[in-house]
Amino acid sequence: MSRGRAMAALPPPRSTWDAINPLRMLGELSETRYWMYLLLLPSALLITAIVLFPTVYGFQLSFTEMRLNRPAGNGAFVGLKHYQRMLADPIFWLSLRNTAVWVTFSIVIEFVVGLVAALALNRNLPGGKILAVLILVPYFLPNVVAGNMWALMLDSRVGVVNDILVNIGLLDSYKAWFADPNTAMATAIFVEAWHSFPFFTLLIMAGLKGIPADLYKAADIDGAGAFAQLRLITLPMLRTIIAAAVILRVIGLVNSPDLLLILTQGGPGRSTQVLSLYAFQNAYSDFNFGYAGALSVVMFVLLMLFAWAYIRLSKVNQD
Amino acid sequence: MTAKFDRRSVLKLGGGMLAASALLPHQAFAQQTAINYWHTFTSQSEAAGLQAVLDLFKAAHPDVAVTPENIPNPEFMAKITAAVVGGSRPNVTMVASERFEDLLAMGALSDMTDRIAGWERRADFDDKRFASITKDGKTYGVPGFTFVDWGYYRKDWFDEAGLAAPTTYDEFRDAAIKLTDASKGRFGFGLRGGPGGQNFVVNVIEAFGSPVKKEDGSIGLDRDIVIKALDWYAGLLVKDKAVPPSAANDGFQQVISGFQTGQTAMIWHHTGSYQDIASKLKPGVEFGTFAMPAGPATRVARLAYAYNCITNDENADAAWEWIKFWGEPDAAVAFLEKTGYMPASTVAAQDERIVGNPMYKAAADTLGFGIPQPSFPGAAGWAQNTVLPALQQILIGQATPDQAADQIIEGLAAAIA
């Protein structure tokens, strides 16, 4: 068919191949005004196909009575019942507070350490490549391994960290880091930061390599100091990368109970109880999927608000 | 072994060749029924025990092919829940006593009453063994093996101090206090206040005379008794200082390693950890075992079972063959030899390898007076998410026994509402 048309269209002469050449057709397609939507189509379809139903299902659960170990009455619409219960649930408020502490401290430490490491590595010092690999390696560990190894190292009986601290005189005797409410959260944050700061290092490092050197040369001539350069050139140039990294990391910290599940399970006495852990417990040991769904929706909304505010404030999408 | 090799390999070879030529699956020719078996065996010894039972079963039942599927214990309920809700259940599932009520309410289990009634080995089992898997006259599984609650004590330290293994809570507390020696870094009791410690709190409360639930299903917890029980139990740390200060985060691994390394004089656990303790300390010389001491009101020592249950109506006959097989003395003893886990069958439990070992005497005694855990839908979640944090809060000084008792009672009311 296309062959016949190609033959008929005399001036300008087009070869048969040209007419059906997918590359040419794509090229022409790329000049249409719908091109960007076409580019988004495959990923959007994939995400929708897999995630749409589970997400809608989760929202629906939060308005439904769904206690798997109490089949009678399951599936009934209960309106805002779960949300009302949440308002009066002291464990929810405690978890919310703990989540805020957990996320804020983790993200600040991870970002600052990650940035400092990336800036230092970017100076391309001799031996820097080896140091880079050493610094980035914690991020490669699965949570299972990182969590359990730190649990062993911090153990109050056989933990090497205690032994070192006692030997150098910082501690009088072995300390049970996760049994003391004053140190449990801080220690968990330390382990989390140790595991994840390379996320920022790697991203910022890759971003730094994209900043034209001329900018710094010009700043040098203008007499701008190191901190001024950081504030005026580096951070603005990395704006979107940092914003993306912070948002993604915050989502990860809020939603994933992995590490705390291994280290403390929310203890001692709920002092490290966070929302993700609370939702997990509600779903898989109390089997109250309705309430767990409502908790998830609250986490979702909080994250949504955070991301929206952060995108507005950091001006990610300004050209 | 050789005979089995011959017959089976010939069958297999013939079947394989035919299957290859006709492009038919091998099972079709051998008329094998495939079933899968979900379990939570993880450690090396457990894996070896399961393999031993599988091998014996394979020889006895060439017509049934069992595919074991191991699932980590912490995520077991999540995985089985997804399978039940998603409609792809396994044929046979290993169900711990404490999970029975939740799974039954979820509709995961099939009624096995008639099959069990007609089973030729039913008489090998005490009726009590089925108590934690029976509801409203219907039985839903067969016990595969038993965990018997007991304690371990440092025999050498006890001998040195002229003490005998405790039989009551008072003796227990006295021994714990006497054997505590801060200068040596020794504590009398390794209290499990971290993950998994919840069940012992419930035991102590019941031993003080306050059952969790009454016969009619209403809340049996008496506030005053709960307070007394918590005061005594947590008091071992906060008043008597006879417990390591790390107790609030001490789970299984910490408690066991504390005992193994000579930090603690006594711990409570069940028979499942015997091999592990015996690998570090000399049985009968350095350590001994004791039945759970009697509380002021009653003696509470739990018998927990791992039941095998039919969870899918398809291939139920083959599933039943596999479940029954765990009741064979040969299988139970082969399993015991690899794992140290007690058989559930009375006949198997009388095997010389168990009766002849004095270390198992405490467990054998406990089989007589031991009782099942309180069981109702939501029990496991309540114990884990309410009772344990309440205990921890006393241990770390964030709550008084009164406040903790209120949390526990209110939590129970919410759980069974």
Place this chain on the structure above:
Amino acid sequence: MAQTRTGSNLIWNIVSYAVLIVLALLSIGPLLWMLLTSFKVDDDIVTRTMVYFPTRFTLENYIKLWNQSGYPVLVINSLVTTTLTVAICLFTGTIASYAFSRFNFPGRTPLMLGYLVVRMFPAVLMIIPLFIVMRNLGLFDTSLGLAVAYTSFLLPLFVWMLKGFFDAAPKELESAARIDGSTRIGAMFRIVIPIARNGLVATCVFVAIAAWNEYLFALMLTSSTGSRTWPVGLQLMVGEFQLPWGMLAAGGIISILPVIVLFALVQRVMVAGITAGAVKG
């Protein structure tokens, strides 16, 4: 003036070294401890007095691990799943990210947020519906199914990060190519993607690591006889009533080896890109 410049440079170099060495020690210390632990017998791990170096060097932990866990099969499954995940992300995510970076179109910000939304709903609650979706699609217990599930969660990460790198690539080169008659798609593949290739590699590394280490979905969406992956096998070693510290350490060491090898290779590519001066624009 030149002197102060060199002077401050020297100071900053010293500071950088100090920072890097402290961080490297902090990062690598626990891993070295893990390595030592993996060569220890149990008696040297659970002891009353700390044993720093194994009194008896043993490879037993590695041997037991190899025999028990079915390591080769699990690692192949993990490799297949990870490769598929990266491939799908690369194909669908790169173009999406380019669209977000280069075009200002109605609905851009909401759409970008929409991609993030996917990650915001806690995974623990998505497991059961996801399980049902996978079964209906016939993808349950397949590497492809697991990869698709990972992709749906990692795509946002991929797109958002890559957008940052595309944004940083100068637009002038692209405009120049367009003036020379290149189509948009031509400019994308010939100019923009090569410039942003460091970012592309870094982003792929993240996706690969995340897919390699993921545990919960792998457990829920696969079975032991199908496409179960390595982290699940690792978790299964942590018995309820045993203390396999040595084996766990050995498992940790084995699990990061492939990742370190991959990273060493990638580092080389990244460095080559810089020295070629392609990035400087």
